[in-house]
Amino acid sequence: MRLTLSVWFFLVICTIKSVLALSSTFSWEELIQQAAEEALRGRYQQALEKLQIADETGEPRDFRYYWILGKTLHGKGDELEALKSFETSLRMNPDQPKILQEMTDLYDSLRFPNKALDTARVLLAKDPENRELRYRALLWSSRIGNLEYYRAALQELETNNPYLADEQALLDEITGFQKAGKLDDSIARCKRFLPFFPRNKNLHRLCLLSYKSKDASLYEEGLIQRAVIFRDEPIYHHILSMEYLDQRRFVESAALARRALLLALRKAPFPDKDYLLPLRRYYIQIGSDSGIQATELLEEVIRNKKNLSTEEWSVLLNHSSYNWEVLAFALKALPELEPDEKVRIISREWRESYKNLKLQELEKDLSRFAGPYHLDKSFQFYLENALAE
Numbered sequence: 001m002r003l004t005l006s007v008w009f010f011l012v013i014c015t016i017k018s019v020l021a022l023s024s025t026f027s028w029e030e031l032i033q034q035a036a037e038e039a040l041r042g043r044y045q046q047a048l049e050k051l052q053i054a055d056e057t058g059e060p061r062d063f064r065y066y067w068i069l070g071k072t073l074h075g076k077g078d079e080l081e082a083l084k085s086f087e088t089s090l091r092m093n094p095d096q097p098k099i100l101q102e103m104t105d106l107y108d109s110l111r112f113p114n115k116a117l118d119t120a121r122v123l124l125a126k127d128p129e130n131r132e133l134r135y136r137a138l139l140w141s142s143r144i145g146n147l148e149y150y151r152a153a154l155q156e157l158e159t160n161n162p163y164l165a166d167e168q169a170l171l172d173e174i175t176g177f178q179k180a181g182k183l184d185d186s187i188a189r190c191k192r193f194l195p196f197f198p199r200n201k202n203l204h205r206l207c208l209l210s211y212k213s214k215d216a217s218l219y220e221e222g223l224i225q226r227a228v229i230f231r232d233e234p235i236y237h238h239i240l241s242m243e244y245l246d247q248r249r250f251v252e253s254a255a256l257a258r259r260a261l262l263l264a265l266r267k268a269p270f271p272d273k274d275y276l277l278p279l280r281r282y283y284i285q286i287g288s289d290s291g292i293q294a295t296e297l298l299e300e301v302i303r304n305k306k307n308l309s310t311e312e313w314s315v316l317l318n319h320s321s322y323n324w325e326v327l328a329f330a331l332k333a334l335p336e337l338e339p340d341e342k343v344r345i346i347s348r349e350w351r352e353s354y355k356n357l358k359l360q361e362l363e364k365d366l367s368r369f370a371g372p373y374h375l376d377k378s379f380q381f382y383l384e385n386a387l388a389e
Helices: 002-025 028-040 044-055 063-075 079-092 097-109 113-126 131-144 147-159 164-179 183-193 201-214 216-229 234-246 250-267 273-286 289-304 310-319 324-336 340-364
Strands: none
Touching (some): 028 044, 079 097, 131 147, 131 216, 201 216, 234 250, 234 273, 250 273, 250 324
8 A cells, every 4th residue: 555655646746747847848839839739649638738838838828729729629529619719719810721621620510501601601712712612512501591602602613614524424434433343432433523513413323322332321411412402302302301211310301301392392282192201200209190190181182182172271270280281281272272362361370370279389399490401591481381471
């Protein structure tokens, strides 16, 4: 026991002497340089220790200090605190493209597409030729519903395309890689050329085949990218919804299914009944008998292509306790049944009834906020029928 205490005491003394020696031997600049080197090498605890010793010199913290602190906190897994440090560093010195890039990537990984787009736009203003970043900004702008930026980014990517004449050759090359089992080469080509052909459906399909064979998370991200780029195509949202359903991620599946259903209703009064499948499974999962019954009734309407009257839709709404999906179908059908003036009056009454009946349920219904579009304010009909006009 005495020996153990002696060894422990000796180590403490040595540690204190070492720290004191560091704090008295190295200047602020040297300590900051050492901390930066430690952080870049991934030695985050050592970087923190250097910063702590730098504080003991009494010198004021500068933008470099907060960059190193943010880098270290990020490395240790404290991502939100890392962002705060990066933001402090930028306030002290706004001209730091490397920090902006780190923040952009961090916002993206934390699923803050609005923040990621903000920092990306600053970077793109200084580096407009960064096509990969512009492609990512295109995705973020679609996810948050910034349609003006989304359209401008698409035009920019598709107008200035040096590989336009090689489009088919690139598709053939990727197909060849897939047939030969060279998935890494195929994926590398996909990642490189999607920013040049963002709306090439064949390229997305080939990429997804490679992603699915290689990595589940990569496959999911590929499905999301395709859905947000083709943001008005219901089938891609339905496919993503079914993928979430297979993973038993019912809330996200319902969120995508509702968007897919409304997009499909915009194209036809009787969309494929499969669009209702994820929603029915969602209602089964949460134990909503009225929701299950409502989807079954709508399946019958679709299967028989029933053209219900306004009164029949009203009865169906009451019978289903103003189910979300039934309301969506009813609102779609109403303009074909009534003159414009009556459409406004009846739709307002239906929405108000829906809102009054479902208020408490809506507050708990996370499907309105889950999925890639949880910040999209441009699609209010999707987010809340009761508030849509």
